[in-house]
Amino acid sequence: MQAPEQVELGFFPTPLHPLPRLSEMLGGPEIWIKRDDQTGLATxxxxxxxxxxxxxxxxxQGADTLITAGAVQSNHCRQTAAAAAQFGLKCHLVVRGTPPEVPNGNLLLDLLLGARVHFVRDRAESQARMSALNEELREQGHRPYLIPYGGSNxxxxxxxxLAVQELQAQMEDMAFDAIxxxxxxxxxxAGLVAGARLFGLETEIVGISVDEPRDVLAPRVARLAEEALALLGEPGAVLADDVVVEDGFRGGGYAVVGDLEREAIRTLARAEGxxxxxxxxxxxxxGLLSLIREGRWGKGQRVLxxxxxxxxxLFAFTDMVI
Ligand SMILES: Cc1ncc(COP(=O)(O)O)c(C=O)c1O
Structure with missing residues (x-):
């Protein structure tokens, strides 16, 4: 394997630990958690x-500016703004949505981190605005670097x-039936699928789709997994049919909070803090709670x-999560 260059950003490895109270409450598989919510970069x-x-x-590439895009409450945009600040780079964020009267949640953090935020209406406008910004900045003598949606290339x-390798070192002789x-x-x-292949992790990799149907997402994941394998010097084919995407939990669509999300947030908060x-x-x-209740995994199994x-x-959705 050829590992690409990385900068020091955040704190790794992130913790891996069991959720004993939740597991007992559900009476099904032993549930563990990998804490990438604790990577340490601006939350x-x-x-x-x-x-x-x-x-x-x-x-x-000698860049002096990062440009990326996302929704108004994008976690990706907020972490990109923090990374830019840490490396002395400028940051432009193209965000979908209308400017709220009082910036909150991730948007508040984007502004605190010094990013320039450009509001657009939809994805098509967002793509055009990113390209236009890229050109404008180049004309002004800057060297912008474009990061795609979600940092997914x-x-x-x-x-x-590479995170699969980190996980395996923490697992020692333990095994998971699913991630x-x-x-x-x-x-x-895509990375988890590629990593499982590369490092011989025999675990079902189950993505719960937040917004796209399986027939859109699975081929995209397969293509990205192939690109990642090639970048790591271990090219190989990944079939969309082998990518497990559960798309039955999309409710009212992207960022529409329903009973499923409310119950999940309360359950984990109250069982495990x-x-x-x-x-x-x-x-x-x-989605995981529903699949466990349906019997997808049960006693004697271990799920991460x-x-x-x-x-x-959470702080931008206060009226919906309570
Ligand atoms: C909190 C959180 N979880 C999961 C995802 C999905 O990750 P990916 O875009 O790599 O599929 C995102 C993407 O924005 C995210 O912000």
């Missing part, structure tokens, strides 16, 4: 791992392949929930 999250590789590439995905987590732009899942977020991990953990962060968004 943490899964994008920190990706940004270690992406920022290294930006610096290698070959490098971002490769970061999660469950929130999947959206697909980089996290751990916070989830309303958009991604609340939905994914709600990979917490991907996002808790600052």
């Amino acid at each position: 943490g999250g899964n994008k920190t791992r990706k940004l270690r590789l992406l920022v290294a590439d930006a610096l290698a 070959a490098r971002g995905a490769a970061a999660y392949a 469950v987590f929130a999947t959206s732009s697909g980089g996290t899942q 751990i916070l989830l977020d309303p958009v991604y991990t609340g939905r994914a953990f709600g 929930f990979w917490h991907t962060g996002g808790t600052p968004a």
